[in-house]
Amino acid sequence: MNRSLPCVLIVPLVCLCDLITVDTSRGPVQGFDHDFGNDRSQRFFGYGQMFLGIPYAKAPLGERRFTLPEDIRRYNDSGELHNATYYRPRCWQPQGTIQKAGQMDEDCLYLNVMTPNITGKYPVMVYIHGGKFTSGGADVYHWKGAVRNLVSRGVVVVTIQFRVGLIGFFTTFTERFPPNRGFYDKMLALRWVNEEIANFGGDANRVTIFGQSSGASSVFDLSLSPLARGLFHQVIQSSGPTLMQIGTIENPLGSIHQDRAMQSDSKNWNPVIDGAVLPDYPADLSKYRPRYPTMIVDMLEEGAYLIPGVNDGDVCNVTRETAFELMRSLFPYYHEVTMTNMTEMMFEGFAKGHFPEEEDRLGWAQLLSAMFSGLSFNSMMVRDALWHRNAENEDVWLFTLAHRSLLPFNKQVEGWIPVDHCYDLPYLWFYPNVDIAVADNMGAIYTDFAKNGKLSFPRAGKSMNYVEIREFLTEKSNWRSDANKVFNEEFPAYLGEFPKLKMSDESCTLGTIEVEFDEPDISHEIDEIYSTNSSKYVENGVTYLPEDIGRYNDRGEIHNATYYRPRCWQARVDFQKGYNFGEDCLYLNVMTPSVTGSYPVMFYVHGGTFTTGGADVYQWKILALRWVNEEIANFGGDPNRITISGQSSGATAVSHLSLSPLTRGLFHRVIQTSGSALTQIETMENPMGSTHQARAMQICQIDSSDWGTPAKDQALYDCFIKATPQEIIAFDLDNHLWNPVIDGAFLPDYPDILAKSRPPYPTMIVDMIEEAAYLLPGERIGDASTVSRQTAFDLMRDFFPYYDQDTVTAMTEVMYDGYAKGNIPADEDHLGWAQLESGMFTGLVFNHKMLRDAQWHLKAGNEDLWFFTLAFRSLLPFNNQIEDWIPIDHCYELPYIWFYPSIWETYNASAADFVFADKMGEIYTEFVKHGKFPFPRAGKSMNYVEIREDYLLKTDWHPEANKVFNEIFPSFLGEFPKLKMSNEN
Numbered sequence: 001m002n003r004s005l006p007c008v009l010i011v012p013l014v015c016l017c018d019l020i021t022v023d024t025s026r027g028p029v030q031g032f033d034h035d036f037g038n039d040r041s042q043r044f045f046g047y048g049q050m051f052l053g054i055p056y057a058k059a060p061l062g063e064r065r066f067t068l069p070e071d072i073r074r075y076n077d078s079g080e081l082h083n084a085t086y087y088r089p090r091c092w093q094p095q096g097t098i099q100k101a102g103q104m105d106e107d108c109l110y111l112n113v114m115t116p117n118i119t120g121k122y123p124v125m126v127y128i129h130g131g132k133f134t135s136g137g138a139d140v141y142h143w144k145g146a147v148r149n150l151v152s153r154g155v156v157v158v159t160i161q162f163r164v165g166l167i168g169f170f171t172t173f174t175e176r177f178p179p180n181r182g183f184y185d186k187m188l189a190l191r192w193v194n195e196e197i198a199n200f201g202g203d204a205n206r207v208t209i210f211g212q213s214s215g216a217s218s219v220f221d222l223s224l225s226p227l228a229r230g231l232f233h234q235v236i237q238s239s240g241p242t243l244m245q246i247g248t249i250e251n252p253l254g255s256i257h258q259d260r261a262m263q264s265d266s267k268n269w270n271p272v273i274d275g276a277v278l279p280d281y282p283a284d285l286s287k288y289r290p291r292y293p294t295m296i297v298d299m300l301e302e303g304a305y306l307i308p309g310v311n312d313g314d315v316c317n318v319t320r321e322t323a324f325e326l327m328r329s330l331f332p333y334y335h336e337v338t339m340t341n342m343t344e345m346m347f348e349g350f351a352k353g354h355f356p357e358e359e360d361r362l363g364w365a366q367l368l369s370a371m372f373s374g375l376s377f378n379s380m381m382v383r384d385a386l387w388h389r390n391a392e393n394e395d396v397w398l399f400t401l402a403h404r405s406l407l408p409f410n411k412q413v414e415g416w417i418p419v420d421h422c423y424d425l426p427y428l429w430f431y432p433n434v435d436i437a438v439a440d441n442m443g444a445i446y447t448d449f450a451k452n453g454k455l456s457f458p459r460a461g462k463s464m465n466y467v468e469i470r471e472f473l474t475e476k477s478n479w480r481s482d483a484n485k486v487f488n489e490e491f492p493a494y495l496g497e498f499p500k501l502k503m504s505d506e507s508c509t510l511g512t513i514e515v516e517f518d519e520p521d522i523s524h525e526i527d528e529i530y531s532t533n534s535s536k537y538v539e540n541g542v543t544y545l546p547e548d549i550g551r552y553n554d555r556g557e558i559h560n561a562t563y564y565r566p567r568c569w570q571a572r573v574d575f576q577k578g579y580n581f582g583e584d585c586l587y588l589n590v591m592t593p594s595v596t597g598s599y600p601v602m603f604y605v606h607g608g609t610f611t612t613g614g615a616d617v618y619q620w621k622i623l624a625l626r627w628v629n630e631e632i633a634n635f636g637g638d639p640n641r642i643t644i645s646g647q648s649s650g651a652t653a654v655s656h657l658s659l660s661p662l663t664r665g666l667f668h669r670v671i672q673t674s675g676s677a678l679t680q681i682e683t684m685e686n687p688m689g690s691t692h693q694a695r696a697m698q699i700c701q702i703d704s705s706d707w708g709t710p711a712k713d714q715a716l717y718d719c720f721i722k723a724t725p726q727e728i729i730a731f732d733l734d735n736h737l738w739n740p741v742i743d744g745a746f747l748p749d750y751p752d753i754l755a756k757s758r759p760p761y762p763t764m765i766v767d768m769i770e771e772a773a774y775l776l777p778g779e780r781i782g783d784a785s786t787v788s789r790q791t792a793f794d795l796m797r798d799f800f801p802y803y804d805q806d807t808v809t810a811m812t813e814v815m816y817d818g819y820a821k822g823n824i825p826a827d828e829d830h831l832g833w834a835q836l837e838s839g840m841f842t843g844l845v846f847n848h849k850m851l852r853d854a855q856w857h858l859k860a861g862n863e864d865l866w867f868f869t870l871a872f873r874s875l876l877p878f879n880n881q882i883e884d885w886i887p888i889d890h891c892y893e894l895p896y897i898w899f900y901p902s903i904w905e906t907y908n909a910s911a912a913d914f915v916f917a918d919k920m921g922e923i924y925t926e927f928v929k930h931g932k933f934p935f936p937r938a939g940k941s942m943n944y945v946e947i948r949e950d951y952l953l954k955t956d957w958h959p960e961a962n963k964v965f966n967e968i969f970p971s972f973l974g975e976f977p978k979l980k981m982s983n984e985n
Contacts, residue, residue, distance in 0.1 A: 018032065018033050019031070019032055019085070020032060020033055020049050020051075020118065021081065022051065022118055022199050022200060023199065024196045024199050025195065025196065026072060026073060026074055026075050026196070027074050027075040027076065027079060027080075027081075027082060028079075028081050028082065029051055029054055029075070029081065029082040029084045030051075030081045030082065030083060030084055030085065031049060031050050031051035031052065031084045031085060031113075032049070032050055032085050033047065033048065033049040033050070034047070034048060034050065034143075034144075034147065035047045036147065036148065043148075043436070044144065044147075044148045044430075045148060045152060046147045046148055046151060046152025047116070047117075047147070047152070048114050048115065048116065048143065048146070048147035048151045048152070049114070049115050049116075049117060049118055049200075049201075050084075050085075050112070050113070050114050050115075050143045050147075051084040051112065051113040051114075051115075051200065052084055052085060052086055052087050052088075052112045052143070053083075053084055053085075053086055053087055053088040053110045053112065054075075054082065054084050054110060054111055054112070054113065054192075055072050055075060055082075055109060055110050056071075056072065056109060056110070056111050056160075056188055056189045056191075056192040057069040057070060057071060057072055057109040057185065057188050057189075058070040058071075058072050058109075059106070059107040059109065060106060060107075060108075060109060060163065060167075061106050061107060063709065063710040063711070065106065065167060066167070066170075066176065066177050066178075066181065067178070067181075067710075068178055068181060068184045068744075069109060069181070069184050069185050069188045071188060071191070087110075087112065087138065087139040088105070088107075088108065088110040088161070089103050089104050089105035089107070089108055089137075090103060090104050090105075090108055090136070090137030090138075090139070090161060091104065091105075091106070091108035091109075091137070091161060091162065091163050091164050091165075091167065091168070092104050092105070092106060092108075092164075092165070092167060093131070093134060093135040093136070093164050093165055094134065094135060094165075106167070108137075108161050108163070109161060109162065109163070109185055109188075109189075110138070110160075110161055111138065111158055111159065111160040111161065111189050111192065111193075112138055112139075112143070112158065112159045112160075113156065113157075113158050113197070113200045113202075114143050114146045114147060114150075114151050114156070114157045114158075114159075115151065115156040115157075115200045115201045115202065116151055116152070116154060116155075116156070116201065117201050118199065118200050118201045119201060120201040121198075121201065121202070121203045122154055122155055122156045122201055122202055122203060123154075123155050123156070123202075123203055123206040123207075123208065123450045123451045124155065124156045124157075124158060124193060124197055124202040124203060124204070124206060124207045124208065124450075125150065125155050125156065125157050125158070125207075125208050125209075125210060125446070125447075125450045126158045126159075126160065126189070126190060126193055126207060126208070126209045126210070126232070127141060127157065127158065127159045127160070127209075127210055127211060127215070128160060128162075128186060128209060128210070128211035128215040128218045128219060129141065129159070129160075129161075129211065129212070129215050130211065130212045130213030130214045130215040130216070130239075130422075131164065131213070131214060131215075132213070132214050132268050132269065133164055133165070133168065133169055133182065133214050133268065133269040133270060133271070134164055134165045134268065134269050135164060135165075136164065136214075136215075137161055138159035138160060138161045140429075141159050141429050142429070144430075145429040145430035145431060146159075146429065146430075148430045149428065149429065149430040149439055149440075149442070149443035150428075150443055150446065150447055153443060153444065153447040153451075154447065154451060155447050155450050155451065156197065156200060156201060156202035158189075158193055158197070158202075160185075160186065160189040162182045162183075162185035162186050162189070163181055163182045163185055164182060164269070165269055166269070167181075168181050168182030168185070168269070169181065169182055169269040169270070169271065169272075170269075171272065171274075173274070179271075179272045179274040179277075180271050180272060180274050180276075180277045180278070182271070183218070183221065183222070183225075183271055183277045184277070184744075186218060186222065187222070187225075187227060187228055187231065187277075190207070190209070190222075190228070190231040190232060191231065193207060193231075194207070194230075194231060205233070206233060206234075206450075206451075206453075207231070207232040207233055207234075208232065208233065208234040208235065208236060208449070208450040209222060209232045209234075209235055209236070210235070210236035210237075210238070210446065210450075211236075211237065211238065211240070212238040212239055212240075212422070212424065212425060213238075213239050213240065213241075213421065213422065214240075214241075215238075215240075216237035216238050216239055216240025217237075217240045217241060217246075217271075218271075219235050219236070219237050219240065220235075220237055220240050220282075220384060221246070221271055221277070221278060221282075222235075223235050223289055223290075223292055223294075224278065224282055224285040224286060224289055225277050225278060225285075225661075226279065226285075226288075226660075226661025226662050226663075226664050227276060227277055227661055227662070227744075227745060227748050229290065229661045229748075229757050230749070230753065230754075230756070230757050232292075233292065233293075233453070234292055234293045234294070234295075234449065234450065234453050235292050235293075235294050235295070236294075236295040236296075236297070236446060236449065236450075237294070237295070237296050237297070237381070237384070238296075238297040238298070238424055238428075239297065239298055239299060239302055239377060239421055239422070239424070240377075240380070240381065240384075241376055241377055241380055243282060243380045243383065243499050246270055246271055246272070246273065246278070246282065275662075276662065276745045279662050280665075282387075283387065284665070286384075286387035286388075286390075286391060287387075287390075287391055287665060288391075288664040288665045288759075289387075289388075289391060289393075290757070291388075291391070291392070291393040291394075291395065292393070292395075293395040293396075293449070293453040293454060294385075294388055294393065294395065294396045294397070295396075295397045295399065295445075295446075295449050295455075296381055296384065296385055296396065296397070296398050296399070297398075297399040297400070297401065297424065298377060298378060298381055298399075298400055298401070298480075299373075299400070299401050299419045299420055299421060299423045299424065300400055300401065300402040300418075300419040301366075301369045301370070301373055301418040301419050301420050302373040302376070302377040302378065302420055302421050303369060303372040303373035303374075303375070303376045303377055303420065303421065304365075304369040304373065304411070304418035304419075304420035304421075305411070305418075305420050305421055306326065306369075306372045306376065307322070307326075307365050307368050307369055307372065308322060309365070309413075310365065310369070310411060310413060310418060310420070311411060313411065313412055313413050313414070314413070315361050315362060315364075315365035315413055316361050317361070318361050318364045318365040318368065319358070319361070319364055320347075320355075320358075320364060322364065322368060323343050323346065323347070323368050323371065323372075324339075324340065324343050326368070326372060327339050327342060327343045330375075333500075334495075338495070341494065342491065342494070342495070345486060345490055345491070345494070346371045346374075346375070346486055347367075347371070349482055349485055349486035349490065350367060350370050350371045350374065350482050350486070351367055355367075362413065362414070362415055362416060365413065365416070366416065369418060369420075370482070373420075373483075374480065374482060374483030374486060374487060375483075375487060377421075378480040378483035378484075379480070379483040379484060379486070379487030379488050380499075381480070382464070382479065382480045382483060382484045382488060383484075383488055385398060385460055385464070385479075386484075386488070388460075389460070389461075389462075394459055394461070395453070395454060395459065396459060396460040397449070397455050397457060397459060397460060397466075397467070398460050398464065398465065398466035398467070398479045399445070399466060399467050399468075399469055400466055400467075400468050400469065400479070401419060401423060401424050401427075401442075401469045402419055402468045402469060402470050403419065403427075403435065403438045403469060403470040403471060404417040404419060405417065405434075405435055405438075407426075407433055407434065407435070410423065424442065426439075427439040427442045428442045428443065428446065430443075435471070437471040438469065438470065438471055441469055441471075441473060442469065445469070457473075457475060458475060460479070463477040463478065464477060464478055464479040464480075464481070464484075465477050465479070466479040565582070565584075565585065565587040566582035566584070566585055567582075567585055568582070568583070568585035568586075583725060588624055588627070588628075590632070590635045590637075592635045592636040592637060593636060594636050595634065595635050595636045596636055597636035597637075598633070598636065598637070598638045599636055599637055599638060600637075600638055600641035600642075600643065600928050600929050601628060601632055601637040601638060601639070601641060601642045601643065601928075602642075602643050602645055602924070602925070602928045603624075603625060603628055603642060603643065603644045603645065603667065604644075604645050604646060604650070605644060605645070605646035605650040605651075605653045605654055605657075606646070606647070606650045625642075625644070625657075625663065625666040625667060626666065628642060628666075629642070629665075629666055640668070641668060641928075641929075641931075642666070642667040642668055642669075643667065643668065643669040643670065643671060643927065643928040643931075644657060644658075644667045644669075644670055644671070645670070645671035645672075645673070645924065645928075646671070646672065646673065646675070647673040647674055647675065647891070647893070647894065648673075648674050648675050648890065648891065649675060649679070649680055650673075650675065651671075651672040651673050651674055651675025651676065651679070652675040652676060652677065652679045652680045652681075652740075653675075653740075654670050654671065654672050654675075655670075655672055655675065655676045655677040655679075655751075655853055656677055656681075656740055656746070656747060656751075657670075658670050658758055658759075658761055658763075659677055659747065659751055659754040659755060659758055660746050660747060660754070661748065661754075661757075662745065662746055664759065667761075668761065668762075668931070669761055669762045669763070669764075669927065669928070669931050670761050670762075670763050670764070671763075671764045671765075671766070671924065671927065671928075672763070672764070672765050672766070672850070672853070673765075673766040673767070673893060674766070674767055674768060674771060674846060674890055674891075674893075675846075675850075676765075676849045676850045676852070676853040677751040677755075677849075677853055678751060678849040678852060678853065678977055679845075679846065679849050679850075680739045680740065681739055681740060681741070681742070681747075681751065682739040682740065682741045682742070691738055691739070693707065694731075695731060696716055698730075698731045699719065699720070699723060699727060699728065699730070699731065700715070700716060700719035700720070700723075702715055702716060702719065751853075751856075752852075752856060755853075755856035755857070755859075755860060756856075756859075756860055757860075758856070758857075758860060758862075760857075760860065760861060760862035760863075760864065761862070761864075762864040762865075762927075762931040762932060763854075763857060763862065763864065763865050763866070764866050764868065764923075764924075764927050764933075765850055765853070765854055765865070765866070765867050765868070766867075766868045766869075766870070766893070767846060767847065767850060767868075767869055767870070768842075768869070768870050768888045768889055768890060768892050768893065769869055769870060769871045769888045769946075770835075770838045770839070770842055770887040770888050770889050771842040771845070771846040771847070771889055771890050772838060772841040772842040772844070772845045772846060772889065772890065773834075773838040773842070773880070773887035773888075773889035773890075774880075774887075774889045774890055775795065775841050775845070776791065776834050776837060776838060776841075777791065778834075778882075779834070779880060779882065779887065779889070780880060782880060782881050782882050782883075783882070784830045784831050784833070784834040784882050784883070785830050786830070787830050787831075787833045787834040787837065788827070788830065788833055789816075789824075789827075789833060791833065791837060792812050792815065792816070792837050792840060792841075793808070793809065793812050795837075795841065796808050796811060796812045799844075802978075803973075807973070810972070811969065811973070814964060814968055814969070815840045815843075815844070815964055816836075816840070818840075818843075818960050818963055818964035818968070819836060819839050819840045819843070819960050819964070820836055824836075831882065831883055831884075831885060834882065834885070835885065838887060838889075839960070842961075843958065843960060843961030843964060843965060844961075844965060846890075847958040847961035847962075847965075848958070848961040848962060848964070848965035848966050849977075850958075851942075851957070851958055851961060851962050851966060852966060854867070854938060854942075854957075855966075858938070858939075858940075863937055863939070864931070864932065864937065865937055865938040866927075866933050866935060866937060866938060866944075866945070867938050867942070867943065867944035867945070867957045868923065868944060868945050868946075868947055869944055869945070869946050869947070869957070870888055870892060870893055870947050871888060871946045871947060871948050871952075872888070872912075872916045872947060872948045872949065873886040873888060874886065874910075874912070874913055874916070875910070876895075876903070876907050876909060876913060879892065893920060896913075896916055896917040896920045897917075897920045897921065897924060899917055899921075904917075912949050915949055916947075916948075916949060919947060919949075919951075920947070923947070935951070935953065936953065938957070941955045941956065942955060942956050942957040942958075942959075943955050943957070944957040
């Protein structure tokens with residue numbers, strides 16, 4: 001007889017008591033409370049305040065169906081109370097899995113909050129439901145059970161809904177159908193929790209995410225995802241098949257996305273490795289995963305439901321052959337002989353020679369249950385635990401639920417009650433008629449972990465200690481040792497990668513120099529190595545694209561890497577002739593002492609205000625860094641010693657790359673010269689307005705109304721695709737500069753927030769002593785005769801058009817006070833005014849922003865920080881000269897670092913110039929090689945080195961800039977520089 005019940009159970013809806021209103025930044029919400037009383041001898045007890053059906057995103061209706069979720073800033077335009085007293089419909093899903101169609105809707109991105117009291121500050125547990133990424137909803141995990149078993153123990157519980165199935169996960173890896181939409185939903189819900197949960201009595205600094213089945217896989221993926229950093233602090237995974245629920249372009253089972261387009265229905269939906277949410281394979285991401293306190297739970301016979309007849313209570317047809325049939329269905333891409341050998345290895349590892357009699361069908365069912373539990377669940381969960389251990393995360397606890405119950409919702413086979421997948425849900429969420437002792441154990445373990453981030457039981461450790469949960473708790477060791485040996489050791493030894501995610505690498509033979517390489521080989525002559533390209537991408541120009549280039553050409557021919565490729569189209573034609581521009585411009589260049597070495601690597605990002613120079617899109621820079629990690633060893637480079645370095649906007653790029661969670665593991669040290677994260681950055685609330693909207697009007701005559709809608713995007717796309725490169729760049733020298741933007745992916749938050757979780761990269765920050773002198777009128781032509789006190793006010797009006805005149809005047813006076821310190825030049829002393837205002841605007845545009853970045857490093861505990869200021873004045877004619885003043889301004893260092901042949905072979909440089917160039921090369925390469933200096937670190941005294949012909953050690957790096965712009969300006973302007981909009985009700 002079938003005694004089983006699906007993983008989904010519908011519980012009667014709410015019984016309203018007192019109404020409770022909470023003010024949030026998005027508007028007021030009204031929920032209700034309920035008191036079961038304090039008598040713990042009763043089945044239900046405890047008090048809770050419930051807020052059901054709170055939207056965390058705009059409804060994904062119509063043209064938003066397949067877009068990434070959009071944050072909802074107001075619950076309604078009228079400011080009325082949002083009714084949070086009932087559950088909202090689930091997202092659309094196959095009706096057979098759950099409930100009537102009337103209880104489903106595309107307007108489904110809601111969450112529910114259940115709290116002990118809105119006035120408290122309780123730890124928060126955010127639950128992600130299971131359902132194979134195809135079904136499920138938040139209403140299953142009813143507030144009554146949540147109050148009894150979780151909230152009553154002193155935690156806030158949040159349950160969330162997200163898009164599932166085709167609407168949530170179908171992708172063509174394009175903007176029309178972006179991958180992993182369901183995961184962006186989850187992350188946006190977590191952002192809502194971080195921003196609003198304090199209004200409901202929750203502590204945003206103690207957030208635990210937990211989930212079951214594919215919900216546990218979601219927790220696993222979020223723990224790996226660099227985009228989710230800072231959104232939670234602890235994780236609980238229950239019955240997560242993890243690696244069995246992840247898709248890649250090379251997935252050997254083929255593409256569910258293509259199947260669905262052809263209306264085939266043979267595969268499950270899975271998250272995919274997309275370059276953003278999951279930018280790499282799990283094994284690689286796990287090396288850089290934060291050390292989240294982690295709790296992993298499985299069921300004693302997790303995969304029993306896979307065995308034919310178990311769900312119906314009749315296993316009379318289970319035999320030894322059943323295992324081979326199941327393996328054929330699970331691994332159709334393996335040869336029959338391979339699949340047979342795999343099955344025999346499983347029998348040997350789990351039966352250990354003790355096979356059931358042929359007629360003992362229950363014995364076969366139990367043996368196969370252990371084998372396929374190990375294959376589908378246990379081995380993957382053990383692998384994750386081992387990744388934690390390999391990454392030195394000791395705060396891992398393991399549990400196995402082993403309680404067998406005669407309750408009717410459990411599967412029952414004669415002589416056996418399998419504790420299989422979903423068995424834990426009734427106990428955790430306190431469905432009707434559960435065994436109270438087991439439910440109490442489950443509730444206490446989960447909430448103790450959420451409250452304390454640790455448990456009184458032994459950690460997993462090398463012995464793989466675990467706790468078996470029944471009505472009592474038993475401590476054991478060697479968690480899932482059979483599964484680990486068979487599937488994590490023997491299968492990979494026999495099959496290679498298991499489970500199979502990646503395609504096998506192919507080796508090719510190079511021409512002039514032979515290198516084992518994933519691409520067609522690259523030829524260069526050793527005596528022409530210096531002629532390799534110095535700003536694009538591979539040895540003299542190996543291509544890379546925003547989409548990784550799998551092969552350099554289809555014919556396997558040698559790629560010619562002996563000359564520079566054109567720059568990307570840009571407006572600054574003074575850099576080079578027009579015929580040296582091209583849209584086919586995503587190249588890099590490698591210069592190595594020898595391809596046979598293992599040298600540290602220096603990866604340079606050029607400047608040019610994101611308008612000139614080489615590739616200027618961040619994801620492409622990331623792809624270039626991935627290329628370096630994968631291929632640089634073939635050129636004599638050490639991928640474990642990569643330093644990224646940049647100047648001007650290149651330094652801004654380096655700073656942003658250091659902050660971005662997408663770049664973890666791609667480099668190990670950073671050098672920033674004349675730029676920082678705050679030098680160039682844009683947000684949706686940027687007070688200077690949008691470059692993007694300005695260009696839409698200038699080039700396409702498309703205004704900003706309905707900005708961001710699919711129709712508007714299509715019109716812009718059509719316009720820009722038809723435009724010539726010359727038309728696209730025509731306005732790039734006007735007042736609107738291109739800036740990287742806070743986008744939710746590469747830069748998922750404001751720089752000061754991201755800095756808190758930035759790795760402690762050894763960092764070198766370099767500036768020029770008069771960095772912004774070039775801003776002054778006449779500086780470029782050596783004439784300061786028009787510079788006066790009024791010049792500063794004029795420049796400030798240009799810089800800050802969004803401040804009123806009185807504010808701009810006050811800002812300028814503060815700058816004069818901070819820098820002149822009462823020593824104001826005479827009216828006719830134009831050179832004096834130029835030097836004073838050079839100091840002021842150097843502090844405004846560069847110094848204080850670089851200081852702010854340095855302070856973020858120090859606050860995050862990064863002590864490996866060094867400062868340098870260039871102060872060497874040269875008479876070489878490429879430097880600007882005004883009377884007796886040679887300003888050391890922006891870009892001054894480039895001819896010395898890169899030793900431009902056009903300059904050093906043309907002009908009569910002094911011995912001091914050569915000494916200075918040597919010092920520059922020495923400083924940069926010593927840092928690249930060793931990641932440290934013999935000079936003092938910055939420290940609290942802000943120590944720095946002034947580079948002239950000699951090194952001068954000094955302290956208190958740019959104190960005027962710090963005081964004026966990082967202390968005084970924010971005290972009367974608020975945020976400075978202004979990035980965020982003030983919250984408005």
